[in-house]
Amino acid sequence: MAETMGLRERKKLQTAMRIYRVAVGLFVERGFDNVSVQEIADAAEVSKMTVFNYFGTKEDLVFRPMEEHFGDAARAVRERQPGESAVAAVRRQFLEMVESRDPSIGLNPEPISRQVRELVRETPVLMERAFVAAQKGTRELAGLLAAETGDLMQATIAAATLSAARNALIEEHHRRIAEGVSPDQVTADAAERAGVAFGLVENGLKDYGVKQ
Structure with a gap:
């Protein structure tokens, strides 16, 4: 840029x-x-x-560079092409961010993104702002989907599920790096993990967690 x-x-x-x-x-x-x-x-x-x-x-000194990313999923859905599903759009965007090792998903080798994450987790006022920003992003996504489909309940479920999948992947990146896995290795299999995560969303949970 x-x-x-x-x-x-x-x-x-x-x-x-x-x-x-x-x-x-x-x-x-x-x-x-x-x-x-x-x-x-x-x-x-x-x-x-x-x-x-x-x-x-x-608080902006912590959040300003990254706050726009809370709306990434909504942006992916808003800008998707005709014929592309919401899940496909969010997955495609996430894979592009993996490819570029975007700091907002925890793959940048510089430690500052992980330092910011820990800072937020350890500071109640920052945790509250992060929660509010994340909820705002999910509501924005739900609103977009509801406007297209006419069903707010289903749109809310879809938005929450897509957001949860993204957040779980990002947490996994941070967790593995914190445990000593190199950022290069985490990046190398990030696309595969994303495929699994968004596959669950795309295919539903009907066969997940069946008690044996």
């Missing part, structure tokens, strides 16, 4: 990323609640006002 930007836009992006990385580093080191915006500004060598110009709130 930076290659298509002008000099001014690139400088703004670089400044935003510097502030973001400094903020995350301080939050990880000392805890989200123990770091002030002024301390972040000082460490990033910018003014406090500059921090707020790029990130509207302290």
